[in-house]
Amino acid sequence: MRHPWTLGAKLLVCGLCLLGVMGAGTAASFYNLRSLSDTSQALEARATFAADILHAETLFNELFFGERSQIMAAYANDPKLHERWVKRNADNQAALTALLDKSAEATTSAREAEQIRDLRKTLGEWQALYPRVLDALKRGDYTEAYKLSDVAGKPIRDTSRALFAELSKQNAADVALRSEAASSAYRMASLLLGLIGLVSIPVFGTVFVVVRRSTAALRRMTGQLREGAQQVAVAAGQLATASQALSDGATREAAALEESSASIEELSGETATNATEADEVAGLMQSIDHEVASANESLQHMVTSMRSIVDSSHSVSKIIKTINEIAFQTNILALNAAVEAARAGEVGAGFAVVADEVRSLAQRAAQAAHDTEALIEASTSNAEGGASHVGDVTRAVETFTESLGKVRGIAVHVSETSRHQASGLTQIRQAVREMEQVTQHTAATAEETAAATEELNAQATMSLDLVQQLEQVVGATGGASPVTRRAAPRPGQPPLKQAA
Numbered sequence: 001m002r003h004p005w006t007l008g009a010k011l012l013v014c015g016l017c018l019l020g021v022m023g024a025g026t027a028a029s030f031y032n033l034r035s036l037s038d039t040s041q042a043l044e045a046r047a048t049f050a051a052d053i054l055h056a057e058t059l060f061n062e063l064f065f066g067e068r069s070q071i072m073a074a075y076a077n078d079p080k081l082h083e084r085w086v087k088r089n090a091d092n093q094a095a096l097t098a099l100l101d102k103s104a105e106a107t108t109s110a111r112e113a114e115q116i117r118d119l120r121k122t123l124g125e126w127q128a129l130y131p132r133v134l135d136a137l138k139r140g141d142y143t144e145a146y147k148l149s150d151v152a153g154k155p156i157r158d159t160s161r162a163l164f165a166e167l168s169k170q171n172a173a174d175v176a177l178r179s180e181a182a183s184s185a186y187r188m189a190s191l192l193l194g195l196i197g198l199v200s201i202p203v204f205g206t207v208f209v210v211v212r213r214s215t216a217a218l219r220r221m222t223g224q225l226r227e228g229a230q231q232v233a234v235a236a237g238q239l240a241t242a243s244q245a246l247s248d249g250a251t252r253e254a255a256a257l258e259e260s261s262a263s264i265e266e267l268s269g270e271t272a273t274n275a276t277e278a279d280e281v282a283g284l285m286q287s288i289d290h291e292v293a294s295a296n297e298s299l300q301h302m303v304t305s306m307r308s309i310v311d312s313s314h315s316v317s318k319i320i321k322t323i324n325e326i327a328f329q330t331n332i333l334a335l336n337a338a339v340e341a342a343r344a345g346e347v348g349a350g351f352a353v354v355a356d357e358v359r360s361l362a363q364r365a366a367q368a369a370h371d372t373e374a375l376i377e378a379s380t381s382n383a384e385g386g387a388s389h390v391g392d393v394t395r396a397v398e399t400f401t402e403s404l405g406k407v408r409g410i411a412v413h414v415s416e417t418s419r420h421q422a423s424g425l426t427q428i429r430q431a432v433r434e435m436e437q438v439t440q441h442t443a444a445t446a447e448e449t450a451a452a453t454e455e456l457n458a459q460a461t462m463s464l465d466l467v468q469q470l471e472q473v474v475g476a477t478g479g480a481s482p483v484t485r486r487a488a489p490r491p492g493q494p495p496l497k498q499a500a
Helices: 007-075 078-105 110-139 141-151 154-312 316-371 376-474
Strands: none
Touching: 007 078, 007 110, 007 141, 007 154, 078 110, 110 141, 110 154, 141 154, 154 316, 154 376, 316 376
C-alpha cells in the first residue's frame, strides 16, 4: 500500500535535489574557476617571464651598444663619455646577471632552463671578451678593439639573439596554450552555470508548487484546529463550571449526610435503650402474669371455701372449728393477696381493697365463731355476701389476667419491634456512613475534575495561541472570534453547543 508523501518528505526531496544540483554545479564551477585561477596565475607568471626575457635581451643589446659607444668615445677622445659608458655597462652586467638568475627560477621546462644556462654562458663569453676590448682601447688600438667587438663578438651577439628569440617563441606558444586552456575553462564554467540555471528552474518550480499546496493544506488544517480548539475551550469552560457546581453540591450533601448520620446515631442509641427497657417490661409483665395466675388460683380456692362455708353454715357446731381454720387460712390468703396487690401497683388497688375486706370478714368470722353461736346466721349471711364478693373479685381478677396477657403481648411486640428498629437503624447508620464516604469521595473527585478542567481550559487557550502562530506562519487569517468561557447550564437546561 502506497503512503502519500508528507510535506517534510516532499520538501526534503526537493531540497536534496536542489542541493545536489547546486553542489555538483558549484563543485564543477569551483574546479573550473580554480583551473582558471591557476591558468591566470601561470599566464601572469609567463607574462612576467616574457617581460624579464625581453628586458634581458634589451640589456644584452645595451651591452653590445655600450661596447661600441665606448670604442667611439675613445676614438673621439672623449674620456667622460667613455667612463660613463663603462659605468653603464657595469650596471647593465649586474642587472643582466640578476635578471638571468630570476628567469632561471621562473622556468617551466628543462629546455627553458637549458636556454637560460646558455645565455649565462654567452654572457660569460662576452664578459671574457669585453676586457680585451678595453685593453685595446687603452693601448689606442682602435682597429683591434673594433675587430674584437665586431668580429669576435658577432657569434656572441648572434647566439644571444637566437636564444632570446627561441625563448620568446616558446613563451608565446606556452602563453597561447594556457590562454586556450583558460578559454576552455571559462566556456565550461559558463556552460555549467547555464545548466545549473536550467535545472534550477524546474526544481524551484516544483518547490514553489509543493510549498503552495502545502501552505493551502496547512491553512485548512489551521482552520480546523482553530475550530476544534475553540470547541475544546468552550467545553472545558462548561465542564469546569459544572465540576465546580458538582463539587459545591457534593460538599453540601456531605455536610447534610454527616448531620443525618449524627441524628441517626442518636436515634439508634435511643431505640436500643427503648428495646432494652421493653425487654425489661416484658419480663416484668411475665412475672406479674405468673403471680396473677397464682392469685387467681388462690381466689378459686377461696370461692370453693366460701361455698363450703355457705353449705356448712347450717351445721354450726360441726363447723366452728372448721370456720376458725378457714378464717385463719382466709386471713393468710388475704395477707398474701394484699402483698400481691401491693406488688401489682395501681392495677391491683381494687384487689387490695377486696383482700382487706376478706381479711376483715375472716377476722369477724373467727371472732363470731368465738363469741356466740347466735351470730352464726349473721356469719352465714356475711359468708354468702363474701362469696358473692369473691365471685366478683374472681371475675375482676380474670378480667385483669386477660388484660395483663394482652399488655404482656403488646410489651413483647414492642420489644421485638424495638429490636427490629434498632437493627434497621444500625443498617441505616452503616449505609449513611457509606453514603457519606462516597459523597466525600465524589466531592474530592469533583474538585480534582474542576482542577483538571481548569488545566484543560489553559491548554485549550495555549492551543489557540499556537494555532494563531501557525496561521501567521502560513499566512492564514483566523475567521473565528476569541473564545470566552460560558457559564454552566442550569439544571434541566440542555448543554450549550458550539456554533458552527
